[in-house]
Amino acid sequence: xxxxxxxxxxxxxxxxxxxxxxxxxxxxxxxxxxxxxxxxxxxxxxxxxxxxxxxxxxxxxxxxxxxxxxxxxxxxxxxxxxxxxxxxxxxxxxxxxxxxxxxxxxxxxxxxxxxxxxxxxxxxxxxxxxxxxxxxxxxxxxxxx
Numbered sequence: 001x002x003x004x005x006x007x008x009x010x011x012x013x014x015x016x017x018x019x020x021x022x023x024x025x026x027x028x029x030x031x032x033x034x035x036x037x038x039x040x041x042x043x044x045x046x047x048x049x050x051x052x053x054x055x056x057x058x059x060x061x062x063x064x065x066x067x068x069x070x071x072x073x074x075x076x077x078x079x080x081x082x083x084x085x086x087x088x089x090x091x092x093x094x095x096x097x098x099x100x101x102x103x104x105x106x107x108x109x110x111x112x113x114x115x116x117x118x119x120x121x122x123x124x125x126x127x128x129x130x131x132x133x134x135x136x137x138x139x140x141x142x143x144x145x
Contacts, residue, residue: 004030006137007060009041009077010095011069015118018125019064019095026130028137030061038072041065042080045087059090062136065112067096067103075106082111089143091136 006023010016016034023032035041041063043049047056063081067074074094081087093114094107104115116132118125 004137005058005060006030006032006133007035007041007044007063008032009035009038009063009065009069009074011036011066015066015097018122019129022126022129023133025126026133028130028133030137033060037070038074038077040071041069041077042072045081045090046084056086059087061142062091062093062140064093064095064132067094067098067107075103075110078107078110078112091140091142093132093136095132 006028008016008019010019016036020032020034033044035044040050043051044054045056045059045063047054065074065077069077074096078092078094081090081092088111091113092111093116094112095116095118096103097118099117107115116128118128
């Protein structure tokens with residue numbers, strides 16, 4: 001059963017704190033699981049490594065995925081999410097500071113649902129995080145199980 005989890009995959013502690021604060025400020029009170037590298041994100045999603053025993057069918061509502069990650073980069077994480085039958089329909093939002101056209105193109109080609117560039121301004125970031133949360137948690141209709 002879905003426990004209304006958001007998976008935040010972010011290696012920068014400042015961006016992590018900013019994202020968590022922005023979600024909280026927008027009253028998005030879901031459980032936020034933070035993975036600090038691509039390998040940890042995949043372990044969480046597939047119930048391996050440190051998350052062995054976690055039910056991999058209990059997927060988060062949405063994955064907020066940074067691109068520039070240690071161990072396994074965000075585009076490779078996305079590729080692996082899309083190639084696995086259990087997670088291929090999981091909503092994935094690329095939330096990144098990258099403004100590279102190539103990153104955006106690759107992200108969409110690999111099946112990203114959305115590409116959001118992190119605003120530099122705090123108030124703008126809080127608004128963006130609130131809109132992301134409202135859309136993916138309240139408005140989006142997930143695929144049937």
